[in-house]
Amino acid sequence: MQELDTRQRILNHLFLDIRRNGFQGLRADKVLADLDVTKGALYYYFPNKQAIGMAVIDEVIRPAYLTFFTQLSANDDLNPLDALQDHLRNLSDKATDEEIALGCPLNNLVQEMSPLNEEFRLSMKSIADTMVQHMAVAIRRGQEQGSVRSDANPEATAQFLWAGIEGAYSLAKVRKDAQTFRTNASVLIQYLDGLRP
Amino acid sequence: MQELDTRQRILNHLFLDIRRNGFQGLRADKVLADLDVTKGALYYYFPNKQAIGMAVIDEVIRPAYLTFFTQLSANDDLNPLDALQDHLRNLSDKATDEEIALGCPLNNLVQEMSPLNEEFRLSMKSIADTMVQHMAVAIRRGQEQGSVRSDANPEATAQFLWAGIEGAYSLAKVRKDAQTFRTNASVLIQYLDGLRP
DNA sequence: TGACATACATACCAACTGGTATGTATCTTT
DNA sequence: AAAGATACATACCAGTTGGTATGTATGTCA
Numbered sequence: 240m241q242e243l244d245t246r247q248r249i250l251n252h253l254f255l256d257i258r259r260n261g262f263q264g265l266r267a268d269k270v271l272a273d274l275d276v277t278k279g280a281l282y283y284y285f286p287n288k289q290a291i292g293m294a295v296i297d298e299v300i301r302p303a304y305l306t307f308f309t310q311l312s313a314n315d316d317l318n319p320l321d322a323l324q325d326h327l328r329n330l331s332d333k334a335t336d337e338e339i340a341l342g343c344p345l346n347n348l349v350q351e352m353s354p355l356n357e358e359f360r361l362s363m364k365s366i367a368d369t370m371v372q373h374m375a376v377a378i379r380r381g382q383e384q385g386s387v388r389s390d391a392n393p394e395a396t397a398q399f400l401w402a403g404i405e406g407a408y409s410l411a412k413v414r415k416d417a418q419t420f421r422t423n424a425s426v427l428i429q430y431l432d433g434l435r436p
Numbered sequence: 437m438q439e440l441d442t443r444q445r446i447l448n449h450l451f452l453d454i455r456r457n458g459f460q461g462l463r464a465d466k467v468l469a470d471l472d473v474t475k476g477a478l479y480y481y482f483p484n485k486q487a488i489g490m491a492v493i494d495e496v497i498r499p500a501y502l503t504f505f506t507q508l509s510a511n512d513d514l515n516p517l518d519a520l521q522d523h524l525r526n527l528s529d530k531a532t533d534e535e536i537a538l539g540c541p542l543n544n545l546v547q548e549m550s551p552l553n554e555e556f557r558l559s560m561k562s563i564a565d566t567m568v569q570h571m572a573v574a575i576r577r578g579q580e581q582g583s584v585r586s587d588a589n590p591e592a593t594a595q596f597l598w599a600g601i602e603g604a605y606s607l608a609k610v611r612k613d614a615q616t617f618r619t620n621a622s623v624l625i626q627y628l629d630g631l632r633p
Numbered sequence: 634t635g636a637c638a639t640a641c642a643t644a645c646c647a648a649c650t651g652g653t654a655t656g657t658a659t660c661t662t663t
Numbered sequence: 664a665a666a667g668a669t670a671c672a673t674a675c676c677a678g679t680t681g682g683t684a685t686g687t688a689t690g691t692c693a
Binding site: 259260261263264340341342346347349350351353354355360363364367368371394395396398399401402403404405406407409410412413414415419422423425426427430433 | 456457458460461537538539543544546547548550551552557560561564565568591592593595596598599600601602603604606607609610611612616619620622623624627630
């Protein structure tokens, strides 16, 4: 009954190694050495490197990113601007120089692998699209409920917010500086205030 | 007298290969096969792979990115908001699905290599910092000249614009869709209008 | 309790990759 | 024109990497 446990342990370490070294920089042997697992176990659970990447994207990254945004669009009582501002404040509070230096796991993989691996790209695109869509739905409902200015374009605004967050991770990453992320988050929070009626 | 020509040809192809495959995915042999140059030439001009990366960053990427921003802060007569909006429109016009799918060369390398190679990171950080600084200088001058609202924070605004552009490239890249970039650019253009007094 | 599936462990390998050692044609300088 | 520097070309190599073939201990079910 070690099955799920072992697979999960391997998967978590693969995720961490990919986050630091990229998918092309992933060295399965090194990951296995850190755990005390052998190649037999790895190739028992994952038929090849492609499957490793897909498992990390679909089983680790996807749920981690969609939790908040699913709730955002599901909850009718939420003021979307308040919720998004709270989210940005949470991200700001969580940000440390070390975490920020590793970058956003989704954005890392998008930049590295989108042009190289269509299966990866499509799965990552669906994560990004879902995030944007949930935000757009929440913004539109906010407009109907009167908590968001009616002249805002929900889809364009949602895209803009996604880009603002990922861009903030990017600048903060190259600077290795969590404060840069926080500064950007606070400008985004201000921008969201500008969307109130 | 083939010297500069050959080095430049190799460097340009290295840049293109890195843009598509990443630095870790760079395969010197394949690049050399496309040109008709041999390993002798490559290692004559570049002592090792690290030097290749540094040359691409410093000689190809840096000048390509700094041209506009240097002019932006150098020219006293420019309205910074007009100039930035023009720049965004230029980027929008230039964007094709194929180009966008390859992503922003600077952002690509930042995401892949920042945590792995401190020499790369520092050089890329200086490019990003310089871009932001030039924007901040131009915005501050705009405030002094009355073309930018005085309550804007020039440094934070400049960071926000950088992040907005790079984030737009990122979402458009995973979507393989230039229109996404244009939509984001137009929201940024709108945001810049909001900074007018 | 025997047969089969599960969950790994071990040993091995072919292909690739960055890098080097050496050779050589051409150009420059004295 | 002799000597050295420049600008490559060719051949070769050691280490690494993803992947496989095979072995085996343990659990499960008839």
